Amino acid sequence: MTPEAVADHIRARTGPAPIEVAIVLGSGLSGLCDAVTGAASLPYATLPGFPMPGVSGHAGQLVVGQLGGRRVAALAGRAHYYESGRPDAMRVALEVVRALGVGTVVLTNAAGALRADLRPGGVMLIADHIGLWAPNPLVGNPSDTGFVDMGAAYDPALRAALAAAAEAEGIALPQGVYAWCSGPSFETPAEIRALRHLGADAVGMSTVPEVILARHLGLRVAGLSIITNMAAGLSDVPLSHAQTQAVAPTGGALVQRILTRWLAGGAPATAP
Template identity: 55%
Template sequence: MSLQPAISDSAARIRATGRAPQLAIVLGSGWDGISSAVDDPLDIPYGELPAFPKLAIAGHAGVLRLGRIGGREVALLRGRKHTYESGDAAAMKGALRTLAAIGCGTVLLTNAAGSLDPAMRPGSLMLIEDHLNIVQRTPLHDEPGNERFVNMADAYDPALRRQAKDAAAAAGITLHQGVYAWVLGPQFETPAEIRMLQRLGAQAVGMSTVAETILCRHAGLKVLGISMLTNMGCGMEAEVLSHAHTLNTADATRDTAAKALQAIIPALSI
């Protein structure tokens, strides 16, 4: 099935539920704790939505949960497909365009990332101010003509960032701010690569989110991004990095992450 019919079918399936989400939240590793805070939840497996990806990474449920948080209609994407799984930077295109098709105008992208700043310890949360597309991949290579040229100034909406920071502070949660660097993975970075990223001005590094931000901006969606810092960058400390280590730290931080989202979501002007 080509992408546009798949998007149309997926959008029709969601509309048939009678739900009309205003905000979509892509849940990365460690962020799924917010799922239990959804009022009147309705789950649709990704397998019933032809535009949505098939997932194969631990910590990603592959379910779209519709409902309300703080009185706001939301759609939780419980898992994402990463570029490193297949080399496809457009792996989330169908899902994000489906959300745009049903009238969802804002997307909150979450992820687990490595910290490049000694002041941001594992378990901290970082608001994404901007990003570095280190791998220089794009999900827009097959878009026609001039439509592929997207302005990426203020890719992470400044007003939403201010609202998120203020709401987190009011809830007693520190929300750091910084630049997120996208590396392809799935291997972790070398110490030399970490030093390079620090010199380029990044405060966090991860293997997702940037391609999704590009897709969202191309679709006219506003974007807010938050990273959960699960480890220090390779070579900064003696810890041995692994996916299991990431998941363990993410699991220990899930309650703080969920509390932050419960404070932030109702505070956003969308």
């Protein structure tokens, strides 16, 4: 089934009104769906080509409704590279997002901090990323369209608008560079020291492939990392997925406030 056909299937079940923004929810963040009003929920299993997340904390639901007075599509759950070895695991989902007429996607994730001022339970606005050693989701692309300019992958205007929304809510929103490591094992202290030298501020196991795919599709991108832990070697607390899930809702509540304020102020409404 083509992305356009899947989009038609979604419209038939959620209504024909335009969807303005898509939000991809990271580990432990599916609670944001509770804030979406007038919601219609479709399991990924009913959407051909959508991934079936195999990690706890990723519900595998597409939720369409209102947030901040704007119509949004929340993707509650993502597929990770470490689950299948496919960096393009979210390609179809993002193609369907574009076919729905969405022009902007906000990607969220849970991340470990490499900076002392980034504390668990807080949020970082992604300004750029590092993913030099990981497979690119556009490898094997059959045309020259794979040569995507990533110079401003995280849209400066969207970053400014989200920063303003956070300020209006009284929420600290530092900006930083997100580093993608494949996972599923956590990074070693030596790897974290190397990432700090390269300029990374937070580290996680997702998002970067989706940013590349989204920019390839012409979508505007913003990214928010919920800090769930200090990275390996920077704290005595052992790292675990359970810790990520326990802390993520604290930052998730802040993300909900930021996005609601941003949307209420007039999020981008045009398709690419």
